[in-house]
Amino acid sequence: MIPTLNPTVVGDRLHDWVAEADWRRPRLDRAALLLDRPTVRPLVERGRPTRSAPSGSPTATVVIPSYNYARFLPAAVASALDQPGCAVDVVVVDDASTDATPQVSEALAADPRVRVLRNPRNLGHVATFNRGLAEARGELLVRLDADDLLAPGALSRAAALVEEHPDVSLVYGHPRHFTSATPPRARVGRPAWTVWDGRDWVRERCRRGVNCLTTPEVVFRSAVVEQAGPLNEALRFAQDMEFCLRVAALGQVGRIDDVDQALHRDHDASMSVTVGAGLMVDLVERRRVFRELLASVGDRFPDRAELEDTWRDTLADEAFRHAARAVDRGRDDDALLADLRAYALETAPLRRTPLMAARWDALARRRGRAARPGATVRAARHRLRDEVAYLRWARTGL
Template identity: 30%
Template sequence: MTAPAVSVLMPCYNAARYLPAAAGSVLSQTLTDFEVVAVDDGSTDGTKALLDGYAAKDPRVRVISRPNTGIVGALNDGLEQCRAPLVARMDADDVCHPDRLRRQVAFLRDNPECVAVGTFAVLFGAGGRVLDLQGEVTAHKDIVARVRRGAGGALLHASAMFRQDALRAVGGYRKEFAWVEDLDLYLRLADHGTFANLPRYFYGYRKHPGAVCRIRRTEQTARKERALAEDFARSGRSRPPALSREDRYRPADPALARDRQIVGLLARGAPRRAVVSAAKGVLRTPLRRAAWDVLALVSCRRPPAPHKVADLLDGPQLALPLAIAPATVGGNR
């Protein structure tokens, strides 16, 4: 059997409420040469039945069902089953733009030194309200500088596409760094190639009130410190000071800071002001495609139905409109 161009690795845990939107956004990609490796991590809410239904209808979907071990075990078991040279992460409660995979594949083809490429993201709440944007830096030097100061989110893990040979070269994910598995992975991958972010809002990341960063903060902080200490001991580099929360999310480009301010207006219930500000941004930099993304996002007055959550807006510049299933806590966060 010929290997696909991309393996989409999607761990799933009690994500039935959000899975139709996530799976629909993946199966609607403009790049069609991919497989979905969906790992059911011992779900009890009907996730497995949904996954089996997708697999019955689409031969690109392969389902792995196993007892619950948590995110790291699910990722490693799924990685073992990935057949493509490129592995794209996807969370079972998020959505992605239909052109996401095609753009990331093209970037990695044109940049053979790159081992991981992410995208900017729209952050939205469990109930669907747009909260913020994430996307501070695009270049390797800026990403790796933030990673080495503890900011694993400089390359949003769920949006990333990796070279599988690089993932295997570093041994995949390590169980002892669960909850900071992305940071630990990046610290080891940085010795094997470069990182990048596409400066487009191609991913929709759902934030939950019961996310790991809230309920496991103490353990997460301790494991982050251990991963950073191990990295600096291994490399011999002197350790820079940790980033403050403000600096961690401070965009390197003033245009990205303006994007966040515009979406902040929308989040605070001022959609008209958001649209006016976004339109001014497009007039200021008409060739900047992310500016069009933001205008399309804030102009979307009525989100599409949940099963059309990643449908494109009309127009030459495309954004990710978000609609949203009812709120429950799900997914491996």
């Protein structure tokens, strides 16, 4: 007798096994790349730095927006000020907090490297960061949420890469996520560098359709940010994604491989959980991101029309996959499935609309059957796709 597999249990065990594995394990990483290799070719691929620190002492401004994060703020500020090899100043912007943030930030401002701004009323995280951005004066710029931490040496490593590759507009690395009360020790080792043409990097993001950055691990070159402009306040939730893509399009993109560049705290009150949660909100907002991106820097892409079709294809396909998963799991939410169908047909390029409509019709017929043959196999395939994507991201940052 063939045992019946529960795809949820199988998928969860696979995810746990992958999550427990060291993200640097080459066999897992290389296997993932065989299944799903990025199309973008780097200018420099995992090259060893000629120097581990910048030759001078570059300046860096760390902007920390904070709303009711008094309990986390001292550690975030300390992680910025304790960076070796850079002259760091910190701008804390209190978004009219109702906790002890005013008192805590006042104490932190006893250090002359820390400046504190207070909004007269709650303006939201985007306007709050933009206010701090206007006060930035360093050659490098970091946006650090008050509940996250910079890894030791993160700014020095980024500055060394920018010094070696002066056309780089942003540098990022691996962010280690954690849920414990005490932050884990950042993983260190011998770093490597990967550098891409920024437009190629943006093309890969259009092909993937998702953000690969969580923000605290990103170091921007301030001169390019001045050219690109501030966070787009017209966007509701995904401003960070659009901002990073916009800056990337104006230069090269560097990645510091094999070490942690930031520690990202996951908790129920974190901005990444509370802001913009929800499948349809996420899909709609990412569609707006790509529209806004090409409206602002589309003239830098000779293949703009092709790029437009690429992101539209990607997001329409993603909406269909979400619907197919829901059907196979028996989660027949009529309203959600209708929203996903409308989104996919509206988003898909015109040339693909008939094919997309046919796929949805086939899904509707599958949904109408009492038995759904192949559901277990499809569920396992979906989970494998997710795990391969995770391993690819951990290895390449893409």
